[in-house]
Amino acid sequence: MSITIKRLAQELNLSVSTISKALTDSHEISAETKQRVIQKAQELNYKPNPYASSLRGRKxxxxxxxxxxxxxxxxxxxxxxxxxxxxxxxxxxxxxxxxxxxxxxxxxxxxxxxxxxxxxxxxxxxxxxxxxxxxxxxxxxxxxxxxxxxxxxxxxxxxxTNDYESSYNATLHLLEKGCRNLSFLCISRDLLISNSRIQGYQQALKDKNMPEAETAVINCTNNAEENYRMIKALLSGKQRPDGIIASVEKLTNPVYLACQELQLRIPQDVKVLSFSNLETAPLLNPALTTVTQPxxxxxxxxxxxxxxxxxxxxxxxxxxxxxxxxxxxxxxxxx
Amino acid sequence: MSITIKRLAQELNLSVSTISKALTDSHEISAETKQRVIQKAQELNYKPNPYASSLRGRKxxxxxxxxxxxxxxxxxxxxxxxxxxxxxxxxxxxxxxxxxxxxxxxxxxxxxxxxxxxxxxxxxxxxxxxxxxxxxxxxxxxxxxxxxxxxxxxxxxxxxTNDYESSYNATLHLLEKGCRNLSFLCISRDLLISNSRIQGYQQALKDKNMPEAETAVINCTNNAEENYRMIKALLSGKQRPDGIIASVEKLTNPVYLACQELQLRIPQDVKVLSFSNLETAPLLNPALTTVTQPxxxxxxxxxxxxxxxxxxxxxxxxxxxxxxxxxxxxxxxxx
DNA sequence: TTTATTTACGAAATCGTTTTCGCATTACTG
DNA sequence: CAGTAATGCGAAAACGATTTCGTAAATAAA
Structure with a gap:
């Protein structure tokens, strides 16, 4: 059994309310009594029951x-x-x-x-x-x-975070590096964050007068194998993109693996950029360009x-x- | 204000205890009453207060x-x-x-x-x-x-997990691959897990009649920069190891980075093995040999x-x- | 000295549930 | 038909802390 306020009260010949007040340093209690209570509480290793407090105090x-x-x-x-x-x-x-x-x-x-x-x-x-x-x-x-x-x-x-802007800038970056056929991997059409990134991507394409490829925006799923197949299909298709933006971290792995399997060189054949906080980004083969979120x-x-x-x-x-x-x-x- | 049992009791002209019993499907309550209570509870969107329950039930x-x-x-x-x-x-x-x-x-x-x-x-x-x-x-x-x-x-x-054994096997693996001067990076001498790994490492060395190098076991700290400096010093010293075992995941990064900075080639100059669950291990440059824990x-x-x-x-x-x-x-x- | 005010504490209500009793009905047993 | 057993429900006591209110004594003000 745990030590309760009641037990402290008995030991000290004080009332329950006095104990409670003493422990919350109420002005109603004399310094001397507070001292006694606090000391006894430590002595008995009293810990207030959080559920009792929560119930009473509704927090x-x-x-x-x-x-x-x-x-x-x-x-x-x-x-x-x-x-x-x-x-x-x-x-x-x-x-x-x-x-x-x-x-x-x-x-x-x-x-x-x-x-x-x-x-x-x-x-x-x-x-x-x-x-x-x-x-x-x-x-x-x-x-x-x-x-x-x-x-x-x-x-x-x-x-x-500035999803639209980061995605816009990331896209510009890829375009500057010579990409002419980008693909964007997203995970949802319902998430604002995902849509903002898509829009930043699309706006950048538009501002640079780039046509959107057929493969432009790929809806990924929550199934890793399925995503991997889709990405591999994308990279082995006729319209193979020369640049890929992965809008979430977990899509990085399948992209890299697919490139390995298909013997595509990064960045020569395909440039890859990912929204990611991976600490190992600089150690990847090759080191991964990231949009790092705070x-x-x-x-x-x-x-x-x-x-x-x-x-x-x-x-x-x-x-x-x-x-x-x-x-x-x-x-x-x-x- | 939240809906309470008391409120339900009022609405249904029943007692508090009846409500409680009905909701916990007690045999004391008739099927008909249970039905009424459950229905009303849903109607009013009643949610039992977990702190009251916890206080009463002491769990x-x-x-x-x-x-x-x-x-x-x-x-x-x-x-x-x-x-x-x-x-x-x-x-x-x-x-x-x-x-x-x-x-x-x-x-x-x-x-x-x-x-x-x-x-x-x-x-x-x-x-x-x-x-x-x-x-x-x-x-x-x-x-x-x-x-x-x-x-x-x-x-x-x-x-x-089988720390001793995994470490033993990891060490054997490095020895088989030709390493003759290993170093082991650990994070604590108090942790059993750390000590087991050290012992597995040392036993493997002993079993293969390998002398332990001066640099054999390096105590890392909780400070990333400091660890990086230590590892860099280790890799630029005279007794530079030809194989490193990082006993925890977070020591992988500094090892790879130090090798990059010192222009050491992995695995030619130094072989690297890490206890790690990094999903990106196969994508690193070069792909990282790991002891993967369950x-x-x-x-x-x-x-x-x-x-x-x-x-x-x-x-x-x-x-x-x-x-x-x-x-x-x-x-x-x-x- | 009487009244007002402070000081220091206790009794009891409260938070919302659960659970133990007790008490009526109703149903069954011999 | 008397007596026992089951059925269905309510009253009240917990659980442990906080808080309001009351009150006695001590002090200050009149």
């Missing part, structure tokens, strides 16, 4: 982080930032993975309506095309902050905003989107 | 995962496995990162003494040299399962055991260590 000092996956440097780094921000302020972090399933995401958000968490950080799944499940928890008074994979139709704070910073900033909101009384999150820029790092795969 | 359906870091494929994959196991059984996962600090780890475990979590999965920090902080939570009745970075002096369940499986197995223990009444965890083997995958960096 849990816990936030939820909802992510599509974790085996992606971006999300790992983001969690790192989130955990750092949370632990600094004494908050706890619950992790939930949707594995890109909207149904799972929906079920999780439903579960959050019960008050398990004080707030939510979310990066939606690739299948997420609507927002009612998110709006519902917000309506229940639980603040939500988006990061990276945001949804614009929800009026709350969002952290993102993963850690986005996670930390999003968490900090959410926590600030939680710590105030009735503060409501702004609905503005904060943009933290990505960096294009040119390496050999596009030279 | 939280939550486990803690304590890790040194997350920007490491091994731990990302392990979390993946853990989350999968937990969500299957309706458990929630709290994530805590020690950043290799023993003090943080200790503080976290102290915090767990209050009943926030029903059980703990832990991979200890590189600084962790004692176990009293872990033994204390166990003594408080909170089960702990180790994975990967285990401590043998705690009598509880542990999941690990990260996902270890995470999932450890979580499943912990959860099974939590779901039984008074079950106590065995103290035996389960070993899930790693795989040596030979690639060009050691050919």
């Amino acid at each position: 849990s000092k816990t936030i939820a982080v909802v992510l599509p996956e974790i085996a992606d440097s971006f999300f790992s780094l983001a969690i790192n930032g989130i955990e750092e921000a949370a632990s600094e302020k004494g908050y706890h972090v619950l992790i939930y993975l949707t594995h890109e399933s909207f149904l799972k995401e929906e079920a999780m958000l439903k579960d959050f309506q019960n008050g398990r968490v004080d707030g939510i950080l979310i990066s939606v799944s690739r299948e997420t095309a609507g927002s009612t499940h998110i709006q519902e928890v917000i309506d229940r008074g639980i603040p939500v902050v988006f990061f990276d994979r945001i949804r614009e139709d929800v009026s709350t704070a969002k952290f993102t 993963a850690f910073d986005m996670g930390k900033a999003a968490a900090n905003l959410l926590l600030k909101c939680l710590q105030k009384k009735h503060s409501i999150l702004g609905k503005d989107t904060q943009v933290i820029p990505s960096t294009l790092i040119v390496r050999q795969s596009t030279v | 939280s359906k939550t486990i803690a995962v304590v890790l040194p870091e997350i920007a490491d494929s091994f731990f990302s994959l392990a979390i993946n496995g853990i989350e999968e196991a937990a969500s299957e059984k309706g458990y929630h996962v709290l994530i805590y990162l020690t950043h290799e600090s023993f003090l943080k780890e200790e503080a976290m475990l102290k915090d767990f003494q209050n009943g926030r979590v029903d059980g703990i999965l832990i991979s200890v920090s590189r600084e962790t040299a004692g176990s009293t902080h872990i033994q204390e939570v166990i003594d408080r009745g909170i089960p702990v399962v180790f994975f990967d970075r285990i401590r043998e002096d705690v009598s509880t369940a542990k999941f690990t 990260a996902f499986d270890m995470g999932k197995a450890a979580a499943n055991l912990l959860l099974k223990c939590l779901q039984k009444k008074h079950s106590i965890l065995g103290k035996d260590t389960q070993v899930i083997p790693s795989t040596l995958i030979v690639r060009q960096s050691t050919v």
Whole structure:
């Protein structure tokens, strides 16, 4: 059995309420009594029961982080930032993975309506095309902050990177390096982040008066083997692109592997550029040109905003989107 | 305000206890009443307050995962496995990162003494040299399962991989490929996992009658720049090794970078082998030979055991260590 | 000295569930 | 038909902390 306040009260011949007040340093309690209580609490190794506190105080000092996956440097780094921000302020972090399933995401958000968490950080799944499940928890008074994979139709704070611009610049870069037939690999048509990148890509093509190839935008799936087949087909087709932009990190591997298998040289035959936070990008064969996202910073900033909101009384999150820029790092795969 | 049982009771002209029993499908309640209650609950979108339940039932359906870091494929994959196991059984996962600090780890475990979590999965920090902080939570009745970075002096369940054997085999592999002057990069002398790998390495050297070089075992730190300097010094010294074993994933980057900078060719000048779960290992320049650990499986197995223990009444965890083997995958960096 | 005010503490309600009793009905048994 | 057993529900006591309110004593103000 754990030590409770009641037990402390007995030991010290004080009332339960006095103990509680003493431990929260209330002005109602004399310095001397506080001393005695604190000492005894340490002596008995008293730890307040968080569930009792949460029940009474209707706040849990816990936030939820909802992510599509974790085996992606971006999300790992983001969690790192989130955990750092949370632990600094004494908050706890619950992790939930949707594995890109909207149904799972929906079920999780439903579960959050019960008050398990004080707030939510979310990066939606690739299948997420609507927002009612998110709006519902917000309506229940639980603040939500988006990061990276945001949804614009929800009026709350969002952290993102300059997807359109980075993609535009990445495309320009490939064009400057001589590509005339680009392909763009995306993972969803529902994600804003994905669409912004597509649009940046397309706008750059347009601005440079490049015709879009048939192969221009490839919709990848959530199935790694399938993606690999598609990419291999793309690279062995007649219209074989001379440049590929992978809009997410996990599409890098199949591209490189397909090139190896097809004996295509990077960058001579195909230039490759990826949105990625892989630490090993400079070590790849050849070193990979990346659009590197501010993963850690986005996670930390999003968490900090959410926590600030939680710590105030009735503060409501702004609905503005904060943009933290990505960096294009040119390496050999596009030279 | 949230919908509570009391509210349901009012709406249906029933007592609070009846509602509760109906919702838990108690035999005391008639089928008809159950139907009414369930229907009303859905209608009002009733969600039981988890903190009230936890307080009453003294279990939280939550486990803690304590890790040194997350920007490491091994731990990302392990979390993946853990989350999968937990969500299957309706458990929630709290994530805590020690950043290799023993003090943080200790503080976290102290915090767990209050009943926030029903059980703990832990991979200890590189600084962790004692176990009293872990033994204390166990003594408080909170089960702990180790994975990967285990401590043998705690009598509880542990999941690990065949570190000694993998390291032994990895070393043999390098010797077979002609190396005569190996170096081994480790991160801690306190971690069993690290020591096992060192011992496997040393035993292989001994079995093959190889003298240990001066440079044999290098203690790396938690500081990336410092490690880089050390590795560079190692590779530019007189006793330059012709083979390097990096005992953790994050030491791969500095080795490759140092080789690049020093214009050393892998594998001709130096062969490189790493304990790593990097998906990009086959894409590196050159492709990296790895000892690949069963990260996902270890995470999932450890979580499943912990959860099974939590779901039984008074079950106590065995103290035996389960070993899930790693795989040596030979690639060009050691050919 | 009397009244007002502070100081220091305790009793009890509360948060929302779960669970143990107890108490009526109704159904069954001998 | 008396007595036992099952059925269906409600009252109330937990779980452990916080908070409001009350009150006695001590101090200050009149």
